[in-house]
Amino acid sequence: MNASSKSESLYRRAQAVLPGGVSRNAVLRAPCPIYASHGRGCRVTDIEGVERLDVANNMASLIHGHAYAPVVEAVTEQLRHGSAWNMATEVEVEYAEAMTRRVPGFDRIRFVNSGTEAILCALKAARAYTGRPKIAKVEGAYHGVYDYAEVSQTATPTDWGAPEHPASVPVCSGTPRGVLDDVIVIPFNDPAMAMALLDEHAEQLACVLVDPLPHRVGMIPASDEFVDAIHAWTRRNDSLLVFDEVITFRIGYAGAQERYRVRPDITALGKIIGGGFPVGALAGRAEVMDVLDPLRKPLLFPHSGTFSANPVTMTAGLTAMRYFDRAAVGQLNALGDRARRQIAEAIVGEQMPLSVTGAGSMFRIHPTRLAPANYREAFHPPALAALKQRIVEGALERGVLLIESCSGALSTPMIESDIDEITDVLAASFRAARPLAEIIGT
Template sequence: MLVQATHKLRHAPARNKSKHLFHRGKAVFPDGTTRATVDKEPFPIYAQRGEGAYLFDVDGNRFLDVNNNFTTLIHGHGFAPVSEAVVDLLRTGTCFANPTEHEIALAELLTARIPAMERVRFVNSGTEAVMFAIKAARAYTGRPGIARIEGAYHGAYDWAEAGQGISPGEAGWEPAPVATPTYRGTPPSVAEEVHLLRFNDVEGLERSLSAVSDRVACILIDPMPSRAGLIHPEPAFIEALSAAARKYGILILADEVLNLRQGYAGASARYGLKPDLITAGKIIGGGFPIGAIGGREEVMRVFGTEGAKPVLPQGGTFSANPVSMVAGRAAMEAMTQGAFDRLEEMGDRLRAGLGASIARYDAPFSVTGAASLFRIHPKRVAPIEFRDAYMNGAEVSLARRMSHHFLDRGILLPFAAAACLSTAMVDADIDFILSAFDAFLDAENQSGRESAQ
């Protein structure tokens, strides 16, 4: 048996305090919580504290955390170098109207590692980073529109989210993807300036861009679209996208807010993409709010001044605040090449083990991901684009059963999103995940046999 003594199996842990807190939350929040991404099946798990690879809830339950606040906590919870750096800083002040040396230190670290980040600006979230990167592309090219990948998630800026949630049968799905506003009341003009591309669709790429090339400022692309399926980019698609961008004078904007954790130099470098602009967030803040816009020095000049006025003004009361800068630097300094290599080794072993279980049971599942990221799909064939990854009703039910099974066994597995490893994990944690998945497939197999009798 793969599970060690520290990972005792359990079923349906009590969550009475979480249930009570959700009841309180519904009296003050429109949806009971303040984030749409919080799983409420049937109510959220309220965290009390984190320790290394584990999260402890208010009811005293202990969970192996492979959510890590949606891939942010690359070192897990309570990472000592970050905690110590922040505690020292809190005594001297947390934010100023003036710049500090801390922002220079983190910027020097990032620009030294990430080839596409010749210059950088700090903001407070991934959404804000993508928003200002799009604005920078517009300011540099003088064009209003953007192209983006169907189904990918890039935060809550109107133009970045248009077309991300289309479902089969809805307007904008067939025959080719057409951007539609994400929420009611969005100005129609937003969708008119957003042009959707299908990921890994080499043939359709040129056709889609050629018709609107004179209006498109940038191609917004997550090198491995997470929300759209955590899908591996085909080399031919990366080459075709790069060629089309050069041909039409369109900037490439790589959103690595999530996928920067794929390696020491990030995801674009891993897959041969050479963006003009790049966004980062999550892991670069050490668990504190952060976002960053980087890019070629020539393009980043739009944030500078021409005379007394910047071409693109960008401020933010908490941008480059010392807490996020110091925490981010401590977290990133600990992410050496060796630390990334170890995470990748664990990720490779996990994905291979999941695949072996799927093959052993001939189960209707597949696995995508790379480095420290993985996603289990309730589909026999691993998706290569968003349309392949989209789940029908039966697949949603199967994925829900899997998520609940993991939860009952003491593992926080995000539903229909990227799961991730942290440097706080050890080999026994990988075994624990594999054992839980194997037990789930065995239970599903037995249930199927009983239903057939």
């Protein structure tokens, strides 16, 4: 990036008015963020005129890539009529019907404005339903920025505590002690240890929150044994199972949950269900969701949101999900299989100390020979983080935009040759990073 680039001067302006010059930390890069100009299909062009293959898809939220014609047309038409009113709309009912038809366990759905808000509401609904204060979550799992949901997300070897008793580590300075005391942190995919921890708080736990493919924990699927054990535990202890499918809803027609033998009581949604617009939702069993029912006396969980279920988001989401039918899900996941297979081959071909995980239309590359099994194994000391970063930057220089964690989320405009392009670029980036890997001696 030369000193006189448009991005550098924009970033200088931004630093005077936005904390750190950004509105979301994920776009920060050295020496400055990349500023987008426009996108079409699976390609995005920045304000310097550089076009790249977009494998980040706005943090996995764009299932049809950029400027998807059916969404553009439907939303443009909606905008001609208005974008939000103090009234309910037909499209929110239509979208709710489509989503409840789509997923067997979704009797009722409430739309909100982000994944964070969906998780926040799911946890509050669980507390309201059970009358209990505590929640349990998996160590390291990202669930947005709600106080309770973010506990332990950035735990490090210095503060994460013993494996059999993971510490409730705060993310944000000033997090109240009471929040930390009310969050029980459990290890991923370890049913015995998780059950022992849950048992210690059995009468106080409103719910156990599980992401079936937690990104920060290594992007490895939750095992059937883990999910079954937690589900059974919640049945025995009058608690609830909450799934975070904010990202993973993209990996199955009815989300990742269709792969499991049991159903969550509440599911938090976001990202792709907004068709490119801000969205969140919680959906689940009628009896539980009815804590939100304002006709009910007493109303256990009063909830509002100025832009909740606004017709622009509802129209975009309904259109996007209509086109993400079973055939589209199958095709996209086949591309995901191809990507993971070819990345694994490139790792072997380039003799790099790397591994690849993921499922459906997602992948993540790790700077370790063995794929991690949990957050502690997925946590990287600085040298390994530098190797991962070198690969992300190498891919960027070669025209492929990844998620900063060295992950990718595919979109339906992609075809096999795009996957080949991604994996060729990754192989070249691995090769270029080999000297660093040799210095680190992994």
